[in-house]
Amino acid sequence: MNRVNIQQVQPQAYQAMFGLEGYIAKSTIEANLQEMVRIRASIINGCQFCIGMHKDAATKLGESNERIAALDNWKTSDLFNEKEQAVLAATDEITNISVEGLSKETYTNLGMFFSEEEIAQLIMLAAIINAWNRIGVSMAS
Template identity: 90%
Template sequence: MSRVNIQQVQPAAYQAMFGLEGYIAKSTIAANLQEMVRIRASILNGCQFCIGMHTEAATKLGESNERITALASWKESTLFNEKEQAVLAATDEITNISVDGLTKETYTNLGMFFSEEEIAQLIMLVALINTWNRIGVSMAG
């Protein structure tokens, strides 16, 4: 049995998702960092479609294959600066929210690099890619 194609069956749901994409596009989070967040969350969620799509986008924005590949084990990598590490830690914790939530330490680290508005944008970005991942993986079967 083939899986439902939500975009065809419920196009209004996709339009709502694209509304959030428009919000994120206007955020002050750098485009390359947004793509790194999208790739990392997609790795954690096992969404091959999103990994491929956002790897291509990150490459077009100038990200190296070495850094993109290192996202799988970013904690052991020296390729990411403190700001990027703070974002990746938040991405991991928000993606795996049921484990420990977004910890005080990680949230405090974000505050060293981002305003409250940007932290809100980052949380929405991670929530958005997690939703896309869940839709993609659910339909892939």
Template identity: 50%
Template sequence: MEKRINIQELEPKAYEAMFAMEKYLSTSSVDRSIQELIKIRASQINGCAYCIDLHTQEALGRGEDQRRIFALSAWKESALFTAQEKAVLQMTEEISFISRNGLTSETYDRVKEFFTDNEIAQIIMQIGTINMWNRIAVSTQLVQE
């Protein structure tokens, strides 16, 4: 791959803003396992090898089962994920593919069965943030070393 710009070096204030969002998200009341599933699934959708590698390693480090990570791209057909996790994964897909149908009422209502309004806001911010990181990494051809 060709060498491209390094946004963190060129525009450090942009990264400061992204890291500030990450700091906010670290205070989320949403379970860390769910947060990692969001990050990995969105990264799969966006084809971001850097983020898939990073967040898979983080999830494993937090005790996530390898089988669940392996099955994540086929979560709809997998019995390894709870109804709560499946609702969030559907939300992750709909927001990551926002131009298709947006976040459907059906998915939103399903997520409301499991999460408070504040947690839903946190989940939306988590999905939006990982999508932004994916776009930065894919656009700049960031590679894990």
């Protein structure tokens, strides 16, 4: 049995998601950092479509293939600075929210690099890519 294509049968749902994407597009979070969040969450969620799409986007923004590949095991890599590590830690915790939530330590680390508005944007970015991942994985055959 073919899986439902939500974009075809519920286009209003996709329009709502694109509205959230429009919000993130106006974010003050650097575009390459946004793509790292999208790739990392997609790796965790196993959304191959999103991984490929966001790897391409990151490459177009100048990210190296080495750094993109290192997102699989970013904790053991020396390719990411402290700011990027804080964002990737938050991405991991938000994506795996049932484990411990967004920990106080990780949230505090974000505060070293980002304003409250930017932290809100990062949380929304992680929530949006996780929603896209869940849609994509659910529709995959």
